Amino acid sequence: MAVSVVMPALEMAQETGKLLAWLKKxxxxxxxxxxxxxxxxxxxxxxxxxxxxxxLAGLRSRAGDEVPVGQTIAWIVAPGEQPPAETxxxxxxxxxxxxxxxxxxxxTKAEPAKSLEPTARVSPKAKRLAKELGVDLNKVRGSxxxxxxxxxxxxxAAKARPAAAAEPAGLSSIARLMAERTxxxxxxxxxxxLVREIDAGPLLAAREHFSGTxxxxxxxxDLLIALVARVVAQHPKFNASWTGEAIHLHPEVNISLxxxxxxGVVGVVIPKANTATLAExxxxxxxxxxxxxxxxxxxxxxxxxxxxxxxxxMYQVDAFSAIITPPQAAVLAVGAIADRVVAVNGQPAxxxxxxxxLSSDHRVVDGAxxxxxxxxxxxxxxxxxxxxx
Amino acid sequence: MPGSNGRELTLAxxxxxxxxxxMRRDSRVFILGEDIAEAGHPFKVxxxxxEEFGTDRVLDTPISEAGFTGVAVGAAMTxxxxxxxIMFGDFVTLTxxxxxxxxxxxxxxxxxxxxxxxxxxxxxxxxxRSAAQHSQSLHAWFCHVPGLKVVLPSTxxxxxxxxxxxxxxxxxxxxxxxxxxxxxxxxxxxxxxxxPFGVADIKRAGDDITIVxxxxxxxxxxxxxxxxxxxxxSAEVIDPRTLWPLDEKTLxxxxxxxxxxxxxxxxxxxYGVVAEIAxxxxxxxxxxxxxxxxxxxxxxxxxxxxxxxxxxxxxxxQSVFDAARAMCG
Numbered sequence: 001m002a003v004s005v006v007m008p009a010l011e012m013a014q015e016t017g018k019l020l021a022w023l024k025k026x027x028x029x030x031x032x033x034x035x036x037x038x039x040x041x042x043x044x045x046x047x048x049x050x051x052x053x054x055x056l057a058g059l060r061s062r063a064g065d066e067v068p069v070g071q072t073i074a075w076i077v078a079p080g081e082q083p084p085a086e087t088x089x090x091x092x093x094x095x096x097x098x099x100x101x102x103x104x105x106x107x108t109k110a111e112p113a114k115s116l117e118p119t120a121r122v123s124p125k126a127k128r129l130a131k132e133l134g135v136d137l138n139k140v141r142g143s144x145x146x147x148x149x150x151x152x153x154x155x156x157a158a159k160a161r162p163a164a165a166a167e168p169a170g171l172s173s174i175a176r177l178m179a180e181r182t183x184x185x186x187x188x189x190x191x192x193x194l195v196r197e198i199d200a201g202p203l204l205a206a207r208e209h210f211s212g213t214x215x216x217x218x219x220x221x222d223l224l225i226a227l228v229a230r231v232v233a234q235h236p237k238f239n240a241s242w243t244g245e246a247i248h249l250h251p252e253v254n255i256s257l258x259x260x261x262x263x264g265v266v267g268v269v270i271p272k273a274n275t276a277t278l279a280e281x282x283x284x285x286x287x288x289x290x291x292x293x294x295x296x297x298x299x300x301x302x303x304x305x306x307x308x309x310x311x312x313x314m315y316q317v318d319a320f321s322a323i324i325t326p327p328q329a330a331v332l333a334v335g336a337i338a339d340r341v342v343a344v345n346g347q348p349a350x351x352x353x354x355x356x357x358l359s360s361d362h363r364v365v366d367g368a369x370x371x372x373x374x375x376x377x378x379x380x381x382x383x384x385x386x387x388x389x
Numbered sequence: 390m391p392g393s394n395g396r397e398l399t400l401a402x403x404x405x406x407x408x409x410x411x412m413r414r415d416s417r418v419f420i421l422g423e424d425i426a427e428a429g430h431p432f433k434v435x436x437x438x439x440e441e442f443g444t445d446r447v448l449d450t451p452i453s454e455a456g457f458t459g460v461a462v463g464a465a466m467t468x469x470x471x472x473x474x475i476m477f478g479d480f481v482t483l484t485x486x487x488x489x490x491x492x493x494x495x496x497x498x499x500x501x502x503x504x505x506x507x508x509x510x511x512x513x514x515x516x517x518r519s520a521a522q523h524s525q526s527l528h529a530w531f532c533h534v535p536g537l538k539v540v541l542p543s544t545x546x547x548x549x550x551x552x553x554x555x556x557x558x559x560x561x562x563x564x565x566x567x568x569x570x571x572x573x574x575x576x577x578x579x580x581x582x583x584x585p586f587g588v589a590d591i592k593r594a595g596d597d598i599t600i601v602x603x604x605x606x607x608x609x610x611x612x613x614x615x616x617x618x619x620x621x622x623s624a625e626v627i628d629p630r631t632l633w634p635l636d637e638k639t640l641x642x643x644x645x646x647x648x649x650x651x652x653x654x655x656x657x658x659x660y661g662v663v664a665e666i667a668x669x670x671x672x673x674x675x676x677x678x679x680x681x682x683x684x685x686x687x688x689x690x691x692x693x694x695x696x697x698x699x700x701x702x703x704x705x706x707q708s709v710f711d712a713a714r715a716m717c718g
Binding site: 123124125126127128143144145148150151152 | 648675676677678679680715716718
């Protein structure tokens with residue numbers, strides 16, 4: 001009994017996945033649960049596991065192919081068994097897991113099988129041009145005799161591609177998505193910005209204090225996450241989304257932490273950060289950072305965030321304004337902690353200071369609300385040890 | 390045409406003029422064959438030559454192709470420059486031992502001490518209602534043999550320039566004239582000129598499809614190109630002029646430009662000139678081709694005497710037009 005391997009839907013509204021690499025070859029024996037291939041969605045790189053024991057056969061996609069979600073890309077067969085000739089269309093929910101369809105009588109479902117093999121013939125010139133121009137022949141209609149795909153068809157297809165697809169080859173999903181999302185946010189979300197200087201002395205002290213007790217090494221960011229999450233929990237509108245007609249308040253405070261990856265930035269999520277302990281936050285943050293660097297993030301790592309913290313302090317940035325990540329309502333941009341001369345009781349004094357900038361969606365909150373939020377945050381920073389104990 | 394000053398000759402006149410000029414230029418040049426002296430050749434190609442050069446240099450032979458071709462090989466080896474006339478190309482079969490085993494081999498087997506500077510002129514082409522033994526186009530036989538050069542002119546200008554080059558060549562050359570084109574007129578300049586071997590001529594420039602055609606098929610290709618132009622398809626017509634040496638570069642470049650190629654030749658399509666040229670183009674331009682190279686040669690049958698049947702054995706303007714249209718989609 002052949003079991004199909006399909007391109008899984010890992011995200012809402014995901015239409016295609018990019019096959020990065022096969023980890024097994026045609027004819028390799030595989031065990032259920034073994035990593036079979038790597039795919040890249042808009043946000044993440046994921047290993048897809050073998051849905052059954054058997055032999056990998058009938059590979060229909062190659063590394064680099066963009067494959068529609070739900071399409072069969074290979075089969076797991078019994079030793080000696082031939083993979084089914086046609087693909088029974090796999091029924092896929094848009095679930096966050098690999099969809100596996102089992103086919104005992106392939107081709108019996110009503111819909112016509114979608115084959116990745118181009119049905120039309122392709123002229124040698126068209127084949128060469130498709131390779132050179134990076135055109136997917138599956139998407140080209142042939143205009144030659146008997147529907148042969150000609151070089152002209154390929155050139156026309158290359159010209160007709162949207163500008164994004166004509167970017168230099170190798171633009172990753174992450175880079176493209178970053179471009180699309182930030183443009184969309186910046187042009188449709190009415191941003192406004194509030195800036196506040198905060199004395200970071202107590203934060204540093206708290207880090208010293210808790211570092212002694214935690215099993216994991218604590219960073220400023222861990223304390224930031226914990227403190228901000230607890231303040232956000234008291235200001236539900238900063239943990240909300242504009243739906244187009246109303247403000248939707250999220251039940252959980254899931255902090256997104258902007259993390260640099262190879263080709264852009266992703267928001268890795270610390271769920272329920274308002275109730276998580278510092279140690280839990282630190283462990284989660286360390287794990288996510290590591291996997292972000294290695295390119296091994298999984299969909300749950302980057303979805304469900306309700307409020308973002310972006311910290312560029314480690315790059316010695318004093319202050320900056322961040323773009324909100326829809327559908328969130330706000331993002332807190334954190335600058336470097338540095339010695340500053342400030343007035344203390346009418347006298348100049350040197351203090352460890354940092355500047356935070358709150359970007360807010362004016363459809364969800366207004367300036368006064370943002371000011372109150374920021375004030376509460378500053379208060380929390382005054383006595384972090386009490387807040388986090 | 391450079392300096393033709395509007396002068397036009399038929400293909401037969403151009404051949405005769407080339408022979409006369411070379412015979413005047415070089416006293417070692419002589420011609421021999423059947424009915425070529427007083428009769429001036431059944432196709433009237435050689436009229437007047439015996440009057441100018443006498444029977445010492447325009448030799449009537451018995452009906453003995455193998456014999457007088459052998460005479461020519463020996464004469465060439467001993468310092469003369471014979472031009473053999475084989476009236477109908479079908480009878481080159483009788484000359485084959487002399488051409489293939491002697492003329493083509495002597496220079497090589499003597500370590501370069503001997504050479505065979507001879508020309509074998511003969512005819513090709515069907516549709517003259519001459520039936521199966523007088524209508525064949527057997528030039529591919531010579532193309533197959535290393536040591537022989539093969540020339541197929543398609544215009545009076547080319548015929549004259551190529552024949553002069555052939556006579557001056559130090560190697561045996563087989564020179565094929567389409568017997569149906571002897572009356573074809575075309576510009577030929579008064580002044581001296583020769584045409585080098587191995588240089589194809591673009592008879593008509595075009596962008597959409599290349600038609601490689603030889604000899605008799607050049608005119609057919611040009612006619613088809615006109616029809617195609619009316620249908621909005623721009624055809625390029627290339628005449629290789631010499632099949633060996635073959636100007637592969639020009640053929641491949643044209644194929645790369647247009648991406649579609651028809652190869653026409655009046656020899657048999659199977660195992661023939663069209664097959665060789667098609668393979669040269671397929672190898673050289675494969676990744677620029679939109680369609681398989683189309684071969685159009687003579688039908689693989691003995692040429693029928695019945696006129697309607699005979700006409701059906703060779704490519705026509707209409708059949709080339711149809712094939713080109715189908716390839717261009």
